[in-house]
Amino acid sequence: MHKLKQKNYLWLFIFFLSLFVSQNVYGKADLTLIRQKNLDVQPLDVASSEDASMIFILSLGELIIYSSKNDQIIDRSALDKTYDKITYSEKNKTLILTSKASKSLKIIHVEQVYDISLSELPFKGPFDAPVTLAVFDDYQ
Template sequence: MKTNCLRLFFLMVVVLLAAAPISFAGVNMDVAHKLTLANPPLDVVSTPDGKFMFVLSEKGIISAFDQNGVLQNKIHVGEEVERIKMDPQGTRLFVTSRLGKSVQVIVLDFFVEINTADTPSMGPQNAPVVLAVFSDFQCPYCARLAPRLEQVLKQYPKSVRVVYKNFPLSSHKFAKQAAAAALAAERQGKFWEYHDELHKYYRNLSDKKFIEIAQQLGLDEAKFNKDRHDPAILEKINLDHEEGEALEIRGIPALFMNGRRIQNRDLGNLQDIIDKQLKKAQ
């Protein structure tokens, strides 16, 4: 009995020591940025990832700064506002006023810049809605999304542009080769036709299949084979992949509408979001 008690005691000590917070010896401090405001600051909050900071100043102005201290946006919320708080997800600001007996809820709509230059695309270059999809030709979910995007283009022929970005997964043996083959087909004006065939045969991709599709589409086979091994095409794929990693893409397909990540890729949801975006653009 005494032995069991001793074992239990030592076990509790080990657990408590493991759970104890790290005891720091000290702290160094450096000024990362100094933000210059037109009015005295009243309150400040940051997003959970630390990428954005929101400063409430007198005169009721909330200023949004990025992690480099660059001003991104401003909004006037009323001079009686005293404090701001952020929800744990970093998607909403709560703006409180004791004098006004009110709480304003501000929805944060974050977006990113995506490079669409020199990238395969369908739809008008000046379309108000741009759908950028990071995809992989061996991915079954990517294959399912492709026909939905085609339907969107048919429904909004003058308003939507679809941009294709390569994000081949290392676990897919032929994904990068397929991406190179599609870009080689682009040099002969057949990217989207080749794209469709690759998605159709995503389970059975191989070097033989790449050549079969090229022959089926009437491509110049010698040029096609030379181009798909061109270092410039491989570099283009790598740049797309690096951009996707910088955007912290963890799963594919990854779809962005005007720089905003779209999680629900059902056709009905895409139509709803596009309609709302077109109303804003009017």
């Protein structure tokens, strides 16, 4: 009986000791490559929209806007070469560029423009008119 009691105390001691000497256990992460794109410039900083549909790449003297939906660069704009940091505000749809060297800040409003093809829509009047009105006269 005495040995059984000693054995129980030993297990209790080992249990409490394990609480103090426990090790951190890290889980694994499964990484899956979604897309890889080679750039013709060296990126200084990167920002993206909240849904990652637009990725803004700041390089030396240039701002590149990449569309992840279309997998292509949709715009390039020249900038002052002193800008070295970029952030994007989804709420205001603004890019915020900062420069350590010139101690300056530039705020740019971003509005995505979509091309709408009017080639197969019904219209009345000359084809090359400066204004096209779509007429929906086939409703019953």
